[in-house]
Amino acid sequence: MSLLFGTSVWLVSGPAEVRQVLSAKEAFSNNPTGLRHISPALPDQELGGLGMCDPPLHTRMRQMLAPEFTARGLRRLEPAIRDIVAEQLDLMAAAPQPVDLVQTFAWPVPARTICELLGVPAADLDTFRRLSTRRFDIVAGLDAQLGAVSSAQLRLERLIADERRDPGSGLLGTLVTRGADLDDRTLAGLADGVLTGGLETSAGMITLGTLLLLRDPEARERATDSRTVGALTEELLRDLSVVQVAFPRYALTDVKIGSHQISKGDVVLCSLLRANRRTGADTKAAGTGAEARAAGTGADGPRGDRRHMAFGHGVHRCLGAELARMELRIAYQALFERYPRMRLAIDEREIPFHGLAMVYGLQRLPVDLGLCDS
């Protein structure tokens, strides 16, 4: 526990305690406007987006988006994701070698997928990419982070206003129809959460996952087999936990977590990475595993062991989890099927990681595709 302008901040890392905090929706708020006494840079009105609001508003807004994010709702997107992945793989081969996997594959795949899902023009991609990286960059400072949030928000507000006049078939069009009574700012906040929630995170998983697979021939074999790539993806999600810490929670009331007394007004940070790596305790907290095995979701089932918290837990659990899983399975499998001889083009010690960022990832991953090997 440390003190920040008189406010106590807790770091919770035990799997059971993390689950307890993330599911106690009456005891904790996600809305940072209650913390303006810590930083006047925080806005005095709602930032918008699912991740920063509480029920009942959160419940209503999440219900507006949820049907598009179920495994069934996402089926229509799968052929588009396969096409995007195949196109990016072609572009990698056509680019001067060695190629940067981040620029040519790990970023464009999730970015183009989300544009497809939302119905956002591909011409806006670069702007959103720049703003997305900046908002998760702690080194840039809170003012720069919030500036990036509001620039993305303004651009989305303009797109929402266009959709109101002529709703398209993408998620933006669905939002203006389902949320006709909500203002442009609220809808733009929702779209912004989807856009940024799925960029840095999936890109980080593709790049870091590829780095681990390049080190491990046995794991690469599992990546190229449709029967095992699902389970491998779950292991990578758990192991890498690219969202290392969940959004801060603010205690609305005095509450006991584990053996510690948290007071109203305290800030609580949950380490998903730490909780996920304490696997023995985590599995115990989630049950015996018999049910998971029966559903094919245990460690040995085709869908893998899904009892990790890489996507969080409770009402704010990742809305895009099934989309991310689909993207990752398709991306890992296609990448290693197409370029089985791919290898690192620089010394592993020189790989530039993001500095102090809220989402773990690499700035660049130069690879040699092995095209000249016979």
Ligand code: HEM
């Ligand atoms: C591997 C990729 C991803 C990871 C590891 C990830 C992780 C997470 C985590 C840990 C949370 C919960 C944070 C908290 O409780 O404080 C979250 C929430 C969220 N994620 Fe993801 N995410 C991923 C991909 C995506 C994608 C592809 C989308 C959408 C296209 C998305 C949209 C969201 C949204 C909208 C929320 C807020 C949900 C709510 O508050 O109700 N995420 N994500």
